[in-house]
Amino acid sequence: MTELLQTLVLGLLLGGVYALAASGLTLIFGVMRVINIAHGAYVILGAFVTYWLWDTLGIDPLLAIVITTPVVFAVGWVTYKVAVSPIRSAPMSSTVLLTFGLALVLEGVMGEVWGNNSTAIRPSYADESFTVGGLFLPKAQVYGGLIAVVVLVALWLLLTKSWLGRAIRAAATNPASAQLVGIRVASVAALVFGIGIAAAGAAGAITGVLYPFVPGSHYQWIARLLAIVVLGGLGSLNGAVLGALMFGLAETLTATYWSPAWATAVPYAIVFAVLLIRPQGLLGTRLREDAVAA
Amino acid sequence: MRIQPIWVGRVIAIVAAALLVIYPMVSDDIYYQNMIILSLVFAVGASGLNIISGFAGYVSLGQGAFIGLGGYTIGVLAGKMPDTNPWLWVPLAGVVASAVALVLGFVSLRSRGPSFVIITVAFLFLVQVIAINWVSLTNGTAGLTLPLPTWDRDIINWPFYYVLLGILAVQVLLTWWIRRTKLGMGLIAIREDETKAATIGINLPIEKIIAFMASAFMVGMAGAVYGYYLTFIDPRGMFSILISVQLVLSMLIGGKGTLWGPVVGAFLIEWLNEMANNDWGGGNARLFLFGGLLVGVVIFLPQGVLPAVQSALEWSRTRGKAGLVGARIGTGGSLASITDRVQLVDRAELPDRPILEVKNLRKHFGGVKAVDGASFAVPEGSITGLIGPNGSGKTTIFNLIDDTIRADAGEIWLDGKRIDGRPSWDRAHAGLGRTFQITRLFREMTVLENVVAVQRSFSIGQLGRIAVSGAEARAAEELLEYVGMRAFRDQKAHALSYGQQKLVELAQILMLDPKVILLDEPAGGINPVLIERMSEMIRELNSYGKTFLLVEHNMPFVLGLCDPIHVLARGRTMATGTPDEIQRDPAVIDAYLGDDFVVEEKVEA
Numbered sequence: 001m002t003e004l005l006q007t008l009v010l011g012l013l014l015g016g017v018y019a020l021a022a023s024g025l026t027l028i029f030g031v032m033r034v035i036n037i038a039h040g041a042y043v044i045l046g047a048f049v050t051y052w053l054w055d056t057l058g059i060d061p062l063l064a065i066v067i068t069t070p071v072v073f074a075v076g077w078v079t080y081k082v083a084v085s086p087i088r089s090a091p092m093s094s095t096v097l098l099t100f101g102l103a104l105v106l107e108g109v110m111g112e113v114w115g116n117n118s119t120a121i122r123p124s125y126a127d128e129s130f131t132v133g134g135l136f137l138p139k140a141q142v143y144g145g146l147i148a149v150v151v152l153v154a155l156w157l158l159l160t161k162s163w164l165g166r167a168i169r170a171a172a173t174n175p176a177s178a179q180l181v182g183i184r185v186a187s188v189a190a191l192v193f194g195i196g197i198a199a200a201g202a203a204g205a206i207t208g209v210l211y212p213f214v215p216g217s218h219y220q221w222i223a224r225l226l227a228i229v230v231l232g233g234l235g236s237l238n239g240a241v242l243g244a245l246m247f248g249l250a251e252t253l254t255a256t257y258w259s260p261a262w263a264t265a266v267p268y269a270i271v272f273a274v275l276l277i278r279p280q281g282l283l284g285t286r287l288r289e290d291a292v293a294a
Numbered sequence: 295m296r297i298q299p300i301w302v303g304r305v306i307a308i309v310a311a312a313l314l315v316i317y318p319m320v321s322d323d324i325y326y327q328n329m330i331i332l333s334l335v336f337a338v339g340a341s342g343l344n345i346i347s348g349f350a351g352y353v354s355l356g357q358g359a360f361i362g363l364g365g366y367t368i369g370v371l372a373g374k375m376p377d378t379n380p381w382l383w384v385p386l387a388g389v390v391a392s393a394v395a396l397v398l399g400f401v402s403l404r405s406r407g408p409s410f411v412i413i414t415v416a417f418l419f420l421v422q423v424i425a426i427n428w429v430s431l432t433n434g435t436a437g438l439t440l441p442l443p444t445w446d447r448d449i450i451n452w453p454f455y456y457v458l459l460g461i462l463a464v465q466v467l468l469t470w471w472i473r474r475t476k477l478g479m480g481l482i483a484i485r486e487d488e489t490k491a492a493t494i495g496i497n498l499p500i501e502k503i504i505a506f507m508a509s510a511f512m513v514g515m516a517g518a519v520y521g522y523y524l525t526f527i528d529p530r531g532m533f534s535i536l537i538s539v540q541l542v543l544s545m546l547i548g549g550k551g552t553l554w555g556p557v558v559g560a561f562l563i564e565w566l567n568e569m570a571n572n573d574w575g576g577g578n579a580r581l582f583l584f585g586g587l588l589v590g591v592v593i594f595l596p597q598g599v600l601p602a603v604q605s606a607l608e609w610s611r612t613r614g615k616a617g618l619v620g621a622r623i624g625t626g627g628s629l630a631s632i633t634d635r636v637q638l639v640d641r642a643e644l645p646d647r648p649i650l651e652v653k654n655l656r657k658h659f660g661g662v663k664a665v666d667g668a669s670f671a672v673p674e675g676s677i678t679g680l681i682g683p684n685g686s687g688k689t690t691i692f693n694l695i696d697d698t699i700r701a702d703a704g705e706i707w708l709d710g711k712r713i714d715g716r717p718s719w720d721r722a723h724a725g726l727g728r729t730f731q732i733t734r735l736f737r738e739m740t741v742l743e744n745v746v747a748v749q750r751s752f753s754i755g756q757l758g759r760i761a762v763s764g765a766e767a768r769a770a771e772e773l774l775e776y777v778g779m780r781a782f783r784d785q786k787a788h789a790l791s792y793g794q795q796k797l798v799e800l801a802q803i804l805m806l807d808p809k810v811i812l813l814d815e816p817a818g819g820i821n822p823v824l825i826e827r828m829s830e831m832i833r834e835l836n837s838y839g840k841t842f843l844l845v846e847h848n849m850p851f852v853l854g855l856c857d858p859i860h861v862l863a864r865g866r867t868m869a870t871g872t873p874d875e876i877q878r879d880p881a882v883i884d885a886y887l888g889d890d891f892v893v894e895e896k897v898e899a
Contacts, residue, residue: 035408086593092408093353097542098592100355104539104585111578219535223419226412265423268416275409276401 006135007256008249013137013145015248017206020148021221022228022240023155024199030235031172031192033092034084037099040221041106042197046072046204047213048114051121061121061209062143065151068205069198076197080190088189103218110215120212144206151202152241155195159237168192220264227267230274233281242282307554311463318455327451331523333564334458335361338516339537340544340556341465345509347542348550349478350502351485352402356414358537359421360391360510364517365527367391369438370431372522380441384457384518391514392507394421399506403499406488415535422533437528440521454523458516462557465512470553472508476766477757479739479747481505482551486736492718493696493728495749495806501757539584540567546591549598558600563587628834633772639839641675648707649674649841650695650726650810655704657687657694664690665701666865672810677832677842679856681849681876683886687865688845689731692812696721696728709809723751727808731815731845733795735787741798742783745770748805773801777831793820800831811835813844817851829855849887853877861886 025039046068053064083102087094125139159165170178171188179185207213228247232239247267254263274281318327343357367387372380401413425432432438443450472478480501483491492498521527540563548559566587570579595602630638648671657665665687672678680688693699695706697718706714713721735744746761759766774780777797787795796816803811816832817825829851832842846852852859853873861869861876863885869876876882 035412083589083593090592090596093411094592094596096408096411097353097546098589100539101585101588101592104581105589106585108578108581108585111581116577219419223416226416230409230412261427262423265420265427268420268423271416272401272413272420275413276404279405279409 002134003256006137007252009135009137010141011249011252012245013141013248014210014252015245016145016148016152017203017210018224018228018248019241019244020152020155020206021200021203022225022232022244023152023237024196024203025225026229026232026235026237026240027159027199028193028196029229030237031168032084032088032189034095034099034193035092035226035234036196037096037222038079038102038106038218039099039197039200039225040218040223041103041110042072042076042200043204043207043221043225044110044213044215044218045075045106046201047121047208048110048119048204048215049201050205050208051114051119054121054123061123061205062140062147065147065202065205069151069202072201072204073194073198076201077190077194079197080193084193085186085189103222107215107218114215116214116216118212118214119208121208123209126209140209144210148203148206151199155199156237158195164188164191223267223271227270227274229281230271231281236281239282303554314459318449318452322448324451327455329564329568331451331454331458332520332568333561334455334462335516335520336540336544336564337557337560338458338462338465339513339541340548340560341462341469342509342511342513343541343545344550344552344556345469345472345481346402346505348545348552348556349472349481349485350402350505352406352502353411353542354398354414355411355535355538355542356398356418356421357509357513357541358535358539359418359533360395360513361517361520361537362421362425362527362529362532363387363391363394364514364519365521365524365532366425366432366438367514368518368521369440369527372440373438376441380522381453381457384515384522387518388511388513388515391510391517395506395510396503399503402502402506418533418535418538422529425529425533432529435529437526437531440525440527442525443522451523454519457519461512461516461519465516466553466557468508468512473553474760474762475757476746476749476759476761477501477504479743479761480749480757482739482743483736483747486738487734489698489718490730490734490736491747493698493722494747494802495719495722495752496747497719497749497752498717500752500754504757536580536584539588540564543584543587543591545598547587547595547599549600549602552598552600555598555600559598627776629772629776629838630834632775633769638837639675644675644839647674647710648672649709650843651705651707652691652695653705653707655691655694655706656702657690657699658702663865665694667704668862668865668867670860670867670870672841672843673858674841675836675839676858677836677844677856679852679859680843680845680862681847681852681859681886682862682868686862688862689814690865691862692728692814692845695812696726719749719752722749722806722808725809726812727803727806727810728812729796729799729803729814729816731818733792733799735790735795735798735802737788738786740784740786741774741779741790742767742770744787744798745773745802745805748802750806770801770805773804774798776804777801778827793824796820796828797824804835808840810841810843813842813846815846816844817846817848825851 021043025036028034028036049068049071050061050064053059053067054061079102083098087098128139130137130139130142159168167178167183167188171183171185175185224247228243229240231246232243250266251263254266314330317330339357339361343354347353364387367390368380368383371383398414398417402410405413426435445453480491480496483496484498484501488498544559544563545556546559547562548557549555566583567580570576570583650672653669655665655668668687668691680691682688690699694701701714704714705712708721708724708726711724713724736747739747743762746766749756771780771783774783777800779794779797779801782790782794787798790798816828825848832855836842844856857872858870859873859876860867861882868885869879869882871879
C-alpha cells in the first residue's frame, strides 16, 4: 500500500514536469499550427545550460531556472526568426520536417559543446529524501515538481489573464483580423514560439537534476511529449496537463510493477493508437488539413 | 533542329547507367565501390518513398524501417537455415517489407498530413523496440551475423553491386510505369485533393494500400542485399531514424514526384554522408549535415534540384513569356461532331421516374441545421434546378449527395439503388458526377491529367491501364475539345483562370460518363459569352440523356433552362414546380426572389 501511494505521488510530481514541457509544445501548435519536433532537443538544451551554470558557476540547478529559462527563450525566439517564420505558409508536413532538421542540428551542437557522454547534475540534496508518513520522497523530485507547478501556473495566468494572452489567442483564432485590430501577429508568433521553447527549457532544467542525459535523449523526450499532447489533444493546454499527469503516473507505475524494457515502447504505442482511434485526443479538436470547405 | 529537353535527360540517364555498369570492371577501388553500393540502397529506398510521398503526398519518416526489415529477414533466415543460399531470401524480404507496409497503408486511411508523419516516426521506433526485445528471433541489441560471401575475393563486391543495380532499375521502371497509369494519376490526385479525388471515382483505400506495398517491396529486397553485404546487423543501425532522414532528404533534394530526383538525391546525399564521416569527424558532423540540409531544403528548395533546373531551362527557353494561358477559349462545337460515342435519345422513351431522389435528408453542424429534412426528386432526363437564399443548404445537399460530407440521416436513391452509406467513389461509379462551386481541380496536374485521372469503375486491372496516352487520353482530348480547352491540355491547372477551370471541371465530370450531373453554380463568376455556351452545352448533353441537377443564383439562367425547379429554405424544400409556377408562388417571392423580381423577357430573333 505504501509502495503504491509512493509511486502515485512520485508519478504526479513527474507528471507536473512533463506538463510543463508539453504545455510549450501544445501552445506552439495551438497558436501557429507548427508541430515542433525539436521540442525534446530544447528540453535537453535546458538541461545542458543548467548543467553548465551549476558546474562552472556553482549555481544551484533548480534556482538556476531563472537564468536558464530566459536563455532558452532567446534561443527559441532566434530559431523562430531564422528558420520557422520563412515557412509559415508551407504545408504542415514541411514544418514537421523542418523542426526535425532543427532537432538534429541541436543534437549535433550539444554533442560538440558538451560531448556525447552521459551527463548528470548532482546538487547536495540529490540523495536526500523527505519522509512523510512512511513515504520516501526524494527532495529533488519534490522541489522539481513544485517548481514545475509554479511555472505552469504563471504561464496559465499569462495566457488567460493578460493582454498578451488575449493577443495570442486572437492571433491564433484569426491572424488577419488580429492584425486589423492592432496586434502585431508576427511579433506575437515569435514571442509564443519563445515562450513555448522556454517552457521546454525550464522543464529540462528540472529533469536534468532528476535523470542523467545525453544529447540523443531528445528522441525519447519528443516521443514522450508527442504522446502526451496527442493524448490530451493537440493545441489544448488543459489536455496537455491532463495527458502529462496520466503519462507520469503510467510511467512510474510501469517502472515499478512491470518490465522497463518494453516500457520504452509505451509512448510510441500511445501515439500510434490515439492518432488512429481518436485523432482529436481527450480534449482537443480534430487535426486535419483537408477539412471540407462547405 | 532543336533538341528536345527530354532527350537530353534520357541521354544523361543512359550514360550514367552505362558508367555504373562498367565501373567495377574498370576499377577495383573498394572505397568507391562501397560508396556506390550504399548509394544504390538509398536510391531504391528514396525512389520507393517517392511513390507514397512524392505521388500520393504521404510524407513518411518510417521508410528506413523497410531497409531494416529486409536486412532482418535475410539475417534471421540465413541464421536458421545455414544450408540454404542466402540470395534466395532476397525476394522474400520484399514480401515481408510489403506485408508490414500494409500496416502503414491502413494507417494512412485514418490519418494524413502532420499526424501521419508523427505516426510513421512512432512506427519506426516501435519496430526498433520490437527488434531489440524479441531476443529469441533477433538476438536483441547484440545483433545478428550473416554468413560470409563464398565467392572469389577478386570480385567480392560484384554480386551485391549488380543485384542492387538491377533492383534499382526495376524500382525506377516501376515508378515510371505507375506515373503513367490510372493508379499513378489517382495517387497524384489524392496528393492534390483527397476528398475531390474520391468524387471522381478514385477508390482511396485500395489505391493507397497498393501504393504503400509498392513503395516497400523493392526497398525490402535492397535492404536484404544491404544486410548481406554488411554481414552484421543490429537494431540501432538498421532501424536508425537517420536512415529515414537520409531517404527523405534524398527525395526532397532531388525533387519529389520526379522519376530521377530521388535517385540523383540519394547519390548526392550518400557522397556528403561519406565526407561527413571521413573528413569532418562523423557523429556530430553527420547530424549537422542532415539537420542543416533538411532545414535548408525545406526553406530554400522545397521543389528540389531537378524541378528547379527544369523550370530554369524552361524559363530560358521561353524567356519568361507566358504560355497559352490567357488565350481565347475555343468554340468547341457540338459533342456529336467530335465523337461518335454519344447519341440523341428520344425523350418519349425515357421512363417517367426519378433518377435521383433524396428523402428526409438531414445534416446538423452543432446547433446549425444546415439541411433539415430536405426531400425532392430529379426526374430522369430533366434539367432540374435547386434554388434558394444563401445559407439555405444547397451546397450542403450537394455535399451530402456525393458524400463529401456524410449525412446524419435520410435516404439518397440513385437509379433505383440506395446510395447513402456508400463512399464517394462508389457513388461516382453508380453514375453520379459533381462540380464544385469553387472549382477543385488538381492544381499541380496538367489539364489532360485532370481529366484522365477520372475512374469510371473500379477493378485492379483497370488501375494498371496507361492513362496519359492511348485511348484514355484520346477520349479526354475529345471532351476538352468539346468544352473548348484542348489547346490548354499541357498547362498546369493552377495556371488557368476561374472560368477555364470551370470548363475543365465539366470535361472531367463528363469523363465519368455519369447518369446524373450535379453542377454547383455553373454560371457563377464567368463572362456572359461563357454563360451562354454553358447553357448550350447543358442542353446538348441533356439531349443525349444526361440528367442535370443544378444550383444557381442567376435567375434568367435557371428559369430558361430548368424544369422542374425546387426551392430550398432553411434546409427544407419549400416549393416545387415549373419556372412559371415558381415565379408566381407568393411564398417563394417572399423567401427568395423578392417583390420586385421581374425576369427579363428574352428577345427572340
